[in-house]
Amino acid sequence: MKAGNSVLAFDVYGTLIDTDGVLQALRSVVGEKASTVMNTWRSKQLEYTFRRGLMRRYADFSVCTKQALDFACRSAQVELTEAEIAVLLRTYDTLPAYPDATSGLLELSGIPNIRKYAFSNGLKADVEKVLKNAGLIDCFDGVISVDEVKSFKPDPVVYRHLISSVDSPAERT
Template identity: 30%
Template sequence: MAPGPVLFDLNGTLLDIATISRPWGSERGPLALRALDDAVMAGMTATLTGTYRPFAELLHAALDRRVRLQGLDASLVDDALELTKRMPPYPEVPGALDLLRARGIRLAVLSNSAVEIAEAALERAGLRDRFELVTGTDAVEAFKPDPRPYRHAVEQLGVAAGEVTMVASHWWDVEGAKGAGLRTAWVARREQILRTTVPEPDVRGEDVRDVAAALVP
């Protein structure tokens, strides 16, 4: 019997978020990635305060703030947002997904982006047909790591939470999924050392290929 479903984070786990920094140049590129982190934090704050706003709106505001702080050209905001629509997959991702599918493992995506945006990003990246389910935080109007998005995804898959493995490159996804009762797999892309307060993931890997190899029977 195949292992339970595998649920993937999208941006930074499957798709290369560094893409959005390219219009900003090598020196200022990190500012765009910090804006992405700012937007994630804003989403967490919105969830805690019950003031949900779509992630695209939060990202626009975060990029705009970084541009104004640095006195940069306002067109960089639109350039970065346009690139979020066509982020490429990390090189190992297609093969890793195919390995899991070949073993009969069900694949799904849970993104902080809205479902429609996540679907479009996967389509442009050539990955959409590998997933039976794509869901986003707009379905429950709460951002990860709140337990509601994870529980909603599990309900959509029609299995128990403990049968699902959440794969993510973000510490807060590992903590949120574990708190919602899912198994977890951490992809060490941006953070090679997981902070000690985060529950130990069930699987660790340097990239999605490593994680996939550990998950197959």
């Protein structure tokens, strides 16, 4: 561990990155049902990762995201083509940051001895891509993905993985 350093870990999707950014793309394919589909999609995405973590039945975040979209469309009685599904899933690469995310992270950069990590259920490459597209990637010392331990938050194994990956004791992380 680097002496005197503290580590801050930030969740990405829904904390720094606005998952409601899919709404415009949804409107173009499902019309007036867009808000309903979006809310169900996100709710099921979180539920599926939570349940998979508890059951120790890992499938990566992109799989959970697609399965959640499939469920949301079925429950709203919406049928999408494979091309439409692909477009919607790609929106996760270009989701916007929340308006205060950049300024908050930049403010933290001015505080000495604080290392910042993006800590996500997403695949590392996907998280890096969305952070880069949102203009946030340079605010972090690194990206830690739960994929490396094949589980999801809130499984304690992912938090132990974070602490190990950033070489910091729990009380400073």
